Structure formats: C-alpha cells, structure tokens
Amino acid sequence: MWKATRRNFLIKTGAGLGLALGLGWIGKKAIRGFFVEQADKGTLVQFSTDTEPQYWFEVQKDNTILFHSPKIEMGQGVFSALAQIVAEELEVSINQIKVVHSATSHGPIDPNTTGGSDSISSTFSQLSMLAASMREMLRERAVTLLGISLSNLSAQNGYVIGQGKKLSYAQIVAQTSEWSLPDTEPTLKKPEKYQVIGKALPRVDLVAKVKAEPIFGIDATFPGMVYAAVVRSPYFGAVRGVVNAQEASKSLGVIRVVEQPEFVAVLAKSRYEALMAKEKLQIAWTSPTPLLQQKEVNDTVQIGKGDLTVVQENGDVTGLEDNEGNIKLEFHTPLGAHAQMEPNGVAAYYKDGKVVVKMSTQSVKNTRNEIAEATGIRAEDIDIQPTFMGGGFGRRLYTPHAYEAVVLSQEIGLPVHVLFEREQEFQNGYLRPPTHHKLSAKLNNGKIEAIEHQIASGDVAFGSSLVPSFAPTVLGADFGAWRGGLFHYENIANSSVKYWRCQLPFFTSWWRGLGLMANSFAIESFVDELAKKAKQDPISFRIAHIKPDERGQRLIGVLKEVQKISGFGQKVLPEGHAMGVACATDVNTPVAQVAEVKLENGAIKVLKVYCVIDPGLVINPDGVKAQCEGAISMGLSASMFEELNIEDGKVTPNQYLQYQMAQIRDIPDIEVSILSTGDAPRGVGEPPMGPIAPAIANAVATLTGTRMTKMPFKQYQFT
Amino acid sequence: MLLKFDLNGKTQSVDVPEDMPLLWVLRDTLQQKGTKFGCGKGLCGACTVHLDGNAIRSCSVPVSQVQNKQITTIEGLGKGQLHAVQQAWIEEGVPQCGYCQPGFMMATAELLQRIPNPTDTDIDDNITNICRCGTYYRMRKAIHKAAQLNQKS
Ligand code: FES
Ligand code: FES
Numbered sequence: 001m002w003k004a005t006r007r008n009f010l011i012k013t014g015a016g017l018g019l020a021l022g023l024g025w026i027g028k029k030a031i032r033g034f035f036v037e038q039a040d041k042g043t044l045v046q047f048s049t050d051t052e053p054q055y056w057f058e059v060q061k062d063n064t065i066l067f068h069s070p071k072i073e074m075g076q077g078v079f080s081a082l083a084q085i086v087a088e089e090l091e092v093s094i095n096q097i098k099v100v101h102s103a104t105s106h107g108p109i110d111p112n113t114t115g116g117s118d119s120i121s122s123t124f125s126q127l128s129m130l131a132a133s134m135r136e137m138l139r140e141r142a143v144t145l146l147g148i149s150l151s152n153l154s155a156q157n158g159y160v161i162g163q164g165k166k167l168s169y170a171q172i173v174a175q176t177s178e179w180s181l182p183d184t185e186p187t188l189k190k191p192e193k194y195q196v197i198g199k200a201l202p203r204v205d206l207v208a209k210v211k212a213e214p215i216f217g218i219d220a221t222f223p224g225m226v227y228a229a230v231v232r233s234p235y236f237g238a239v240r241g242v243v244n245a246q247e248a249s250k251s252l253g254v255i256r257v258v259e260q261p262e263f264v265a266v267l268a269k270s271r272y273e274a275l276m277a278k279e280k281l282q283i284a285w286t287s288p289t290p291l292l293q294q295k296e297v298n299d300t301v302q303i304g305k306g307d308l309t310v311v312q313e314n315g316d317v318t319g320l321e322d323n324e325g326n327i328k329l330e331f332h333t334p335l336g337a338h339a340q341m342e343p344n345g346v347a348a349y350y351k352d353g354k355v356v357v358k359m360s361t362q363s364v365k366n367t368r369n370e371i372a373e374a375t376g377i378r379a380e381d382i383d384i385q386p387t388f389m390g391g392g393f394g395r396r397l398y399t400p401h402a403y404e405a406v407v408l409s410q411e412i413g414l415p416v417h418v419l420f421e422r423e424q425e426f427q428n429g430y431l432r433p434p435t436h437h438k439l440s441a442k443l444n445n446g447k448i449e450a451i452e453h454q455i456a457s458g459d460v461a462f463g464s465s466l467v468p469s470f471a472p473t474v475l476g477a478d479f480g481a482w483r484g485g486l487f488h489y490e491n492i493a494n495s496s497v498k499y500w501r502c503q504l505p506f507f508t509s510w511w512r513g514l515g516l517m518a519n520s521f522a523i524e525s526f527v528d529e530l531a532k533k534a535k536q537d538p539i540s541f542r543i544a545h546i547k548p549d550e551r552g553q554r555l556i557g558v559l560k561e562v563q564k565i566s567g568f569g570q571k572v573l574p575e576g577h578a579m580g581v582a583c584a585t586d587v588n589t590p591v592a593q594v595a596e597v598k599l600e601n602g603a604i605k606v607l608k609v610y611c612v613i614d615p616g617l618v619i620n621p622d623g624v625k626a627q628c629e630g631a632i633s634m635g636l637s638a639s640m641f642e643e644l645n646i647e648d649g650k651v652t653p654n655q656y657l658q659y660q661m662a663q664i665r666d667i668p669d670i671e672v673s674i675l676s677t678g679d680a681p682r683g684v685g686e687p688p689m690g691p692i693a694p695a696i697a698n699a700v701a702t703l704t705g706t707r708m709t710k711m712p713f714k715q716y717q718f719t
Numbered sequence: 720m721l722l723k724f725d726l727n728g729k730t731q732s733v734d735v736p737e738d739m740p741l742l743w744v745l746r747d748t749l750q751q752k753g754t755k756f757g758c759g760k761g762l763c764g765a766c767t768v769h770l771d772g773n774a775i776r777s778c779s780v781p782v783s784q785v786q787n788k789q790i791t792t793i794e795g796l797g798k799g800q801l802h803a804v805q806q807a808w809i810e811e812g813v814p815q816c817g818y819c820q821p822g823f824m825m826a827t828a829e830l831l832q833r834i835p836n837p838t839d840t841d842i843d844d845n846i847t848n849i850c851r852c853g854t855y856y857r858m859r860k861a862i863h864k865a866a867q868l869n870q871k872s
Contacts, residue, residue, distance in 0.1 A: 075816030075852045202812055209817030210805045212753030212793040216818060219752040227747070252736060272736065272743040341757050341765060341818040341851050390755075390818025391851045422758040622812060626857070630815055633853025656762040656849055665843035667855040 056108055056130055057086070063158050063170040065092055067099045068107035071123065072114040072362060073205060074392035075630070076685050077623035080203045081120050082127060084619050087196045088189065089131035091155035092169070094196060099204055104368055105383035113363040113397055115510065117587045117683030120619060124681050132186035137179055141172050191617065191679045200622035205388070215388040217360035218345030222415030225347060226255055228408050229274035230401070230418055231264040231281060232428040235649030236292050236506045240264070241284030251277035258411050262400075265408055267416065275421075291649035292505060297335070303438045303456045306502035309477035312486050315494030317452045321440045327533060328440040331522040333711045335644040335651075336432035337659060338511060342390020343425050348405035349415035354381040355406050360389035362396040374403040375410065382406075393634075394510030395429055397464065426654035431644060433458025433481070433508035435515070437522035446534045448545055450494035453523060457481035458508040459501065460515060477501065480509070484516030484690055487523065488555055488585045489545035506646075513689035516586050517635055521711065524582035524694030529707065538581050538698070539563050554677050555585055558592040558612040565673050566594035566610040574598075577607070580698025584690025587683030589615045593632070595668075595695035597703060602717045604700055606636060606668040609692065614675040616682040621674055624684050628672045631688035637662035639693035640713045660714070724785045726751070727795025737783040741775075742766045744782045745792060753793040753821050757849070764848025765818065767825040768792045774829035793821040796828055803872065804828045807865035815852035822848050827862050836866050 058066040067086055073079045079099040087094045102108050112122075135155050142160035143150050145167060153162040158169050191197075208215060233240070243264055245257040251266075253273030258265045264281065268274035300306075320326055346359035355377055361367045364384050372379045389396055405418040420429070434457070441451040460480025477499040487495050531541035539559055546552040559581075563569065568579050576598050583592040594610040611628045618624055641660040645652055653659045697708045704718050720737040723730060726749065733748050740759075745751045745768070754777055757765030761779035768777045769791040770784075796802045801809070804824045814820045823846065830837055830845045837845070842862055850858070 075814075077815070202809070203814070205817070206809055206812065206814060209814040209820055210801070210808045210824070212755075212817075212821040212824075214752035218756065221750070270735070270739070270743060270747050272739045272747070276736075339849075339851055341755070341763070341816070341849065343756065389816060391816045393851070419756075422760070626812065626815060626854075629856045630853035633855055634851065637853070655760055656758045658762075661849055661851070662853075662855070663849065664846050664855045664859060667853070667859070670856045 057090070057134055059169045059173045061170055063096065063168045065090065065097050065158075065169075067097055068102035069099050070102045070108040070110040071119040072101060072360070072364070072386050072389060072392075074114065074360075074362065074389035074396070076119070076627060077203055077620065078114070078119045079205055080201065081619040081623055082123065083204050084196045084199070084201065085124060085127050086131045088194060089128045090135050092158040094201055094204070096158050097204070101386040103383055103385045104364060109365050111365055113366070115362050115392065115394060115397060117589075117686040120681045121587070121683055128188050129186065132188055133182060136182045136186045138169055138172050140180065140182065141176050142167055145172060145175055197617070197619050199620065201620060203623070216342050216345070216390050217347075217358065217387045218342055218390070218419060220345070220347035220358035220387055220417070222347055222349045225415040225417055226267050226269060226412065227271040227274045228265045228267050228405070228416050228418045229271070229278035230404055231278060231283065232424050234285060234427070235287065236646070237288035237649060239286040241286055244282040247282070248277045248280040251280050253277070256412060257281070258408055260407060263404055265404065265418075267408060267412055271417070271419070287649065292646050294645040294647065297434060297504060297646055300504055301434045301456050301458055301502040302436050303454045303500055305456065306500045309499050309501070310496065311477050311482050311499050312495065312497040314492075314496070315450070317450050317494050317496040320442060320450050320452050321438065323442070326440050326442045327530060328438070329526050329529060329707070329709060331437040331439070331525065331709045333435045333518040333521065334642075335434050335508075335646070336511065336638055336642050337426055337644055338391075338393045338395035338429065338432075339425075339656070339659065339661060340389075340391030340393050340395050343422055344396065344399065344401055344420040344429075345417065346399075346401050346405045347415060347417045348402070348409045350406055350409040353377070354383070355409065356383045356385060357402055357406065358385045358387055359399070359402055360387050360396055361399050361402065362389070362392050362394070363399065366397070367399045367402045370399065371403045371406050375406055377406070393512040395425075397510050398430055422656070423654045426644070426651045426659070430507040430509045431651070432511035433460060433504065435481075435518040437519070439522060439526040441526070441530055443530060443534055446536060448489070448492045448530060451487065451489070451492055452496045452498070453485060453487065453519075454498045454500065455482055455485050455515070455519060456500040456502050457515060457518070458504045460509055460511075462501070464509050480514040482519065483514040484584060484586055485519035485523070488583070489527070489542070490547035490552065491545045512631070512634060513586065513686040516584065516686060516690045517638060517693060520582065520584045520690035521639065521693040521697065524584070524691060525697050525707070525709070528580070528582070528694070528698040528701065537569055539568060542583065551585065551588070554614045554675075555583060555590040557675055557677065558590045558614050559583055561612040561673055561675060562592040562594050562610055565612065565671060566596075568594045576703075578699045578703035580695045580700070580702060582691035582694035582698060584687065586687040586690055589613060589682045589684065589687040591687045591691055593688070593691040593695045595692070595699045597696060597699040599703070599718050602719055604640065604696065604713055604716070606666070606696055608669045608671070609695070611670065611672045611688055612675060613672070613684065613688060614677050615684045615687075616676060616678040616680050618674055618676050619681055624674055625672045627684045628688045629670050631686065632670055632692050633662060633667055635689045635692035636666065636668075636696070639696060639711050640666065643712050720783070722782055722786050724787060725789040727791055728798070733782070735782060738781045741768070741777040741780045741782050741785055741790070745777060751792055751794055755818055755821055757819070757822070763819075763822075764826060765822040767822040767848065769825060769829060772829070772832065774826050793825060796825065802828060803868040804831070804861075804865045807861040807868055810864060811857045811861040813854050813857045813861050815854050819848060819850040819852075820854075823850065823858060827865060830862070831866055831869055835869060837862065
C-alpha cells in the first residue's frame with residue numbers, strides 16, 4: 001500500500017538547489033518480493049528499509065536533473081542504465097539528466113555493494129517508483145499553478161503541459177515552497193510504452209572518458225595534498241619488527257615517516273619522492289617458517305580436504321564416484337588476480353573532527369564503517385565521495401587504504417593521497433581462489449541417470465567482512481564458491497553437488513562471477529564429454545536434460561538461438577576449425593556461447609565467439625552487448641593465459657605481462673544476440689563469464705581430441 | 720633540477736628530481752591527470768604519451784630525457800578539439816571503465832601516423848596495451864574507423 005510521510009520524502013527548496021527529492025522509504029511489498037527472490041538465488045538483498053531521507057534527484061535551475069546514484073560506475077554502464085530508468089518515469093530526456101555518485105553526507109547510501117550483477121535488477125522498481133512519484137508531485141503542483149485539472153496535464157521532456165500552457169520542472173520548483181505528497185502509488189508505465197528504456201543510447205560517461213577527465217580515485221586531489229607511500233607486508237604471514245627510518249626521513253621531499261600498528265608510511269611532497277624514500281626504510285620482518293609455497297596451496301585445495309557441505313541433492317548418487325563403469329573427470333583452476341587497470345587510490349582530508357574521502361570503492365557503506373571503526377570518527381562525520389572506478393571486478397570490496405589515508409591525514413593535518421602500487425595489488429589485495437572439481441556420472445540409454453559435482457575451493461564470500469554473519473549458517477556453504485556450481489540440468493533424477501571448504505593461509509575472495517567461471521568450466525566440459533559418450537549432438541543433449549519450466553525454457557531459448565546464429569553442427573567449417581558450445585544460468589540470466597577455434601603454431605586461436613543472453617527487460621542493449629564482450633574477453637584471458645603461484649610466501653608474478661593477460665591480438669570476433677523474456681531486468685555483468693572457457697575447451701576437444709581439464713589453456717601445446 | 724619542455728604546445732618549466740618519471744611530473748607536478756598509472760614498469764601502456772611524435776611509456780622515462788622536447792598527452796591530442804581517434808572511440812562506444820583508454824588512444828594516434836591504414840596484423844603487432852574491461856573488440860573497430868576518418872579529412 002502506498003504510504004508516504006513527510007519524513008520519507010525530503011523536499012528542500014533553496015537558492016541553486018531547487019527541489020531535492022528523496023525517499024528513504026521503499027515499498028515494503030517490493031522488498032519482501034526481492035528478499036524471497038534474492039534469497040532463492042543466494043545473492044544478497046538490496047536496499048533495506050532505510051528510514052533516513054536522502055537526496056536522489058535535484059531539479060536544477062536550468063531544468064536539468066541531478067541524479068545521485070547510490071551505485072558506483074565501474075565500467076559496467078550503471079550510470080547510463082539508471083539514467084534511462086529515471087528519464088523514462090520522470091519524463092525528461094536523457095540529456096537533461098546528470099548522474100553523479102551519491103556522497104554519504106547527503107545522498108542515498110547503498111546498504112550493500114556495487115557488484116554481483118544486481119545493480120539494475122535490485123533498484124529498477126524502487127527507482128522507477130521514485131521517479132514516477134516526483135513526476136506526479138510536479139504535475140499536482142502544476143494543477144494549482146496553471147489552474148488546469150490533473151487529467152489535462154501531462155509531463156513531457158521536463159515540462160508539465162496542458163491546454164496550450166506549459167511550465168518547466170524548474171519553474172514549478174521555483175514557485176513552490178510547500179509540497180504535498182501523492183496519496184496513491186503512482187502508476188508505472190507498461191513496457192510497451194517505454195521510450196527511453198530499451199534504446200541503445202551512448203553511455204552518459206562516454207565523452208568524459210574519451211577526453212580522459214580526472215574522474216578516478218587515483219586522480220582525486222585536494223589543495224595542498226601530500227602523497228603517502230605505504231609499506232605493506234612483503235610476504236604472507238610476515239610480522240613487522242623494528243623500523244629504522246633515519247635514511248628515509250632525510251630523503252628528498254619527505255615530510256614525515258608515520259608508524260602505525262597496522263602500517264608504516266612515508267609522507268612526501270610528491271608521489272615519486274614518497275616512493276623513493278620508502279625504499280630507504282629499513283624494516284625487520286619476521287618470516288613464518290617455512291614460507292608458504294604453491295605445493296601447500298595445491299595440497300590444501302583438494303576434494304576430500306576441508307569441510308564438506310552438501311549444496312544440492314536430488315535422488316541418490318551413492319557409489320557414483322567409485323563405480324568403475326561410470327564416467328569421471330577432474331578439473332583444476334589456478335589462483336587469479338583482478339588486475340583491474342586502476343590501482344586502488346584514495347584522497348582523504350581530515351579537519352575539525354570530520355573527514356572527506358574521495359575514492360573508488362564498490363562498498364561505500366562498508367568502507368565508511370571501517371574508517372569509523374579504525375579511527376573513532378563518527379560515521380556521519382565521514383563523507384565518502386565515490387569516484388568512478390577504473391575497473392572493479394570485486395577488488396574494490398576491500399579498501400584498507402581508505403582508513404590508512406584518513407589516519408595519515410589526522411596525523412599530519414593535511415590532505416593525503418594513498419595508492420596501492422601494482423605489485424601491492426597482487427600481493428596485498430586478494431586473489432581469486434584456486435579450485436578443484438570432480439565430476440562423475442552414469443549414462444543410461446543416452447540420458448544422464450545420475451551426476452555428481454564435487455567442488456573444492458578457497459573461500460570467496462566467507463571471510464569477507466561484507467557477508468552477514470548469518471550467511472554461513474543459512475546457506476551452509478560459501479555461495480561465492482559454489483556460484484555456478486549447481487546443475488542447471490534439473491531433468492536428471494539423481495544429482496548432487498558437494499562443496500569442500502578449503503581454507504588457505506591468505507586472503508581469497510570475490511572476483512567477477514565468483515565461482516561461476518571455474519564451475520561452468522568443469523560442468524560444461526563434462527557434459528560435453530557425456531554427450532560425446534552418448535553419441536549425441538551437444539545442444540540437443542543439453543536441452544534434453546533441462547527441465548522445461550520458466551527458467552529452463554529461457555535456457556533452452558538461448559541454446560537454440562546460439563545454434564541458429566552460429567550454425568553450430570550445421571555450418572561447414574573450414575578445414576582445421578571447430579566449434580564448441582556451453583551455457584550457464586547465473587543470477588537468473590541464461591547465456592549460451594559458441595566458440596570457433598583453430599590452431600596457430602600449435603596454440604589455440606579463438607576466432608569467433610557467438611553469445612546469446614536473456615537478461616529479461618533490457619535497459620540499454622548496447623550496454624548489454626558491451627558487458628558480454630567484456631566478460632567474454634576477461635573469461636578468455638583468464639582461461640587461456642592467467643595463472644598465479646605462491647613462491648616463498650610471495651604472489652608470483654606480481655606485474656602485468658609476466659602475469660599474462662589477453663591483448664588485442666587474442667580477442668576474437670564477438671557476435672552478441674539478446675533475447676528478452678519477461679518485463680523485469682536481470683543481471684548481465686557476470687553471467688557471460690560462465691560459458692566462455694568450456695566453449696573454448698569443447699571446441700578444442702572436437703578439433704584435437706584432447707580434453708583440457710586445467711586452466712590456463714596455454715599450457716596445452718598441439719602439434 | 721630545473722627543466723623545460725613543451726607540453727601540448729606550451730612551454731613548461733618544472734623543478735623536480737631529474738630521475739623523476741615523466742608520468743609523475745605530468746600527473747602530480749603539472750596536474751594533468753589524463754595520463755594514467757597502471758604498473759610503473761612499462762608493461763601496461765596506461766601511461767602512453769608522445770615524445771616528439773613517438774609513443775612512449777611515460778612511467779619509464781625520466782623527465783630529464785624530455786628536456787627541450789615536445790610532449791603530447793591525451794589532453795592535447797586533439798588540439799582543443801576531438802582528435803579523429805577520440806571521435807572514432809565515441810562512434811564505436813569503446814570505453815567501459817575508461818581507465819586504460821587514454822593510453823590506447825595515444826598508442827593508436829601514433830600508430831596511424833606511422834601506418835595510416837593499418838591491417839589487423841599491424842594492430843595486433845603494435846597495440847600491446849592492456850584493457851581489463853575487455854573493450855578490445857570495439858577498439859579494433861575504432862582503430863579502423865579512425866583511419867577512415869583521417870583519410871576523409
Ligand atoms: S604505467 Fe607505464 S606502462 Fe604501465
Ligand atoms: S576500459 Fe576498463 S580497463 Fe579498459
């Protein structure tokens with residue numbers, strides 16, 4: 001039921017500000033709906049019942065709308081998609097909207113994070129409702145101002161229009177000091193009436209990015225800012241001993257060396273001088289003995305080690321693994337890095353008990369809480385002003401540098417900039433955990449009678465401060481690790497997924513798609529082998545095992561469409577080429593991909609990837625395509641090239657290039673086709689990470705007869 | 720050390736340590752933030768600028784080496800307008816997070832100086848920067864488009 005109170009809306013008029021409208025209250029019904037749906041998917045619930053009023057929109061004097069986005073732009077195009085949603089219901093053109101990141105001092109604070117592919121799916125209905133509410137309030141004011149009845153007034157392009165008269169939103173705001181709140185819930189548009197949603201508009205941040213405007217955390221400045229170079233632990237488990245800062249303190253440009261329980265930092269006039277002086281610090285580190293080696297990591301992350309939880313069980317799979325006649329395969333994926341291009345950077349300025357923090361973070365609220373806890377500054381006195389992120393991929397859910405910068409600014413009384421050096425990103429950030437998978441199945445009459453997937457993984461969600469403490473109890477297993485590890489082939493009578501929690505002595509956690517890439521690699525490669533054993537076409541074989549309920553139908557839909565656009569199984573390919581198919585459903589979005597490969601000097605060359613995705617209601621089809629292209633490229637990079645090892649307690653390699661990643665020469669032609677079933681948006685950023693590795697592996701298996709079971713694929717050479 | 724060089728058509732004098740990498744002089748001393756730090760070791764290309772028209776990785780060039788030379792950064796690439804490469808980047812909708820993009824655009828602009836109409840192999844061989852968001856597919860198209868735009872004008 002629609003129930004708004006003055007406290008829920010924040011209405012403020014004033015010079016230069018115009019109307020700022022905020023709604024802390026969000027339809028309770030919507031929240032419950034989300035909770036059930038999201039709990040079912042194992043992802044976090046977005047947007048709690050925050051009762052504090054917050055600014056979402058401001059009508060400015062020039063009739064533009066400032067939209068304070070609680071979701072952070074990290075390349076995924078969320079600013080553009082949210083702007084389109086707002087424009088649709090507020091009845092303004094997209095060019096009238098300026099999107100800014102919401103600062104914690106006055107804008108809406110995301111109670112969760114920007115991540116998990118749910119920025120749009122979790123905000124769509126609330127945001128539509130907010131924008132529509134504001135539109136209705138403007139229309140109702142126009143009734144009084146124009147003396148025209150509500151039914152004769154329409155909102156268009158930032159104007160309320162009727163009977164030959166019109167008022168801009170800004171004019172209405174200028175003539176209003178008291179606002180009345182709508183009594184009834186505003187009516188939202190039917191999808192067939194959408195004019196902005198569904199359009200492939202250019203991203204709202206396109207020009208700023210092409211002009212290279214200073215929009216990132218690393219670019220943030222304050223007048224009089226100084227630079228810190230922070231010493232971080234050189235290897236896992238190292239304990240800092242005595243610090244000799246004599247030489248460093250004398251180094252050029254150095255202002256001070258600050259020693260704190262958690263870190264040591266050199267403050268200098270320029271970044272370069274700070275970095276140079278840091279090298280001159282003499283620190284006695286105590287190393288754990290023996291130092292951690294890769295072998296221990298490999299021995300730890302294994303099926304049969306760690307704690308076991310049964311994640312999914314249907315029917316009976318007893319004996320499946322032990323029976324000689326059954327089909328079995330094991331898969332491995334290595335440690336990986338986020339390697340986001342912008343190293344983490346933050347500028348903080350503490351003054352008179354308050355602090356302003358400009359930085360790229362995926363977790364605004366958590367970052368603020370961590371600063372509050374570490375420094376004792378009250379949360380409301382900490383203004384996090386989020387910047388654009390130079391890539392996120394989960395890395396910016398971990399932001400210790402924020403409180404470091406605040407502490408340093410407190411110490412010195414000046415604004416301070418802290419940066420993670422690239423080597424520190426590798427060593428002192430966190431990593432994608434390695435995984436081990438065992439699959440076993442039994443075929444009967446060309447169908448899978450029973451199947452089992454065992455996953456061993458380092459932690460993803462567990463151990464992260466972002467996950468509520470009840471999560472392990474409620475969910476049993478690390479939902480980050482088993483994400484993508486369940487069977488979307490529900491038409492199998494006997495199936496089981498078991499998860500072994502293997503805890504490593506270093507920090508592993510979130511990565512784009514979490515466990516999706518590793519789990520899809522294992523399952524979809526295995527299913528392809530089963531299809532081969534059953535002597536069936538891999539697409540029909542898959543479809544035969546998908547339960548044709550609503551969700552299953554959508555998965556079948558993308559598989560059929562990818563067959564159509566790629567000609568899989570039908571098209572005559574040039575000599576030496578082969579295609580492989582794979583699919584996945586992630587955050588309720590099904591994706592199917594076909595990869596066409598050949599060999600080039602004995603190495604795999606991916607020539608073309610066809611991708612079909614069904615993310616429900618599409619806000620911006622070009623944005624969806626860009627996310628598919630990006631996820632395919634990142635998934636290809638990770639599966640073909642990327643690998644980290646631990647040597648003497650250190651992550652190695654710890655620089656680009658040595659950590660081999662895809663470059664332009666490795667990227668195939670990519671064709672994306674979008675299906676759109678249903679009228680609610682679902683996630684896009686991560687689901688296409690699922691099928692790419694197995695699609696490549698399945699193509700290579702067809703071409704060479706070799707079943708690749710280990711990433712990175714570059715280790716396989718073909719003659 | 721007092722040094723002079725030409726930045727985007729204007730003479731700049733800076734008083735900085737002579738071995739300070741050009742990248743930090745640009746970003747911190749001169750507050751030109753368009754040139755990005757990715758690795759500091761010449762490996763990723765985020766810091767690419769032009770030195771007398773040649774693409775260099777500014778994180779690995781001490782500022783003393785640019786004394787009396789001409790530096791062009793992304794801020795000056797289009798000389799007050801959008802350069803053909805930037806125009807092509809807009810038309811193809813290339814950037815995602817955008818962080819790597821200045822480096823790629825600078826590398827591309829220089830490639831088109833040397834090879835006005837590059838083949839795919841030319842692109843593969845010459846554009847070795849890194850983009851984690853995976854905008855490579857659109858970049859290739861944008862590079863070809865920029866070559867066309869250049870030829871038209
Ligand atoms: S920062 Fe210069 S090449 Fe990476
Ligand atoms: S656009 Fe994000 S790294 Fe290239």
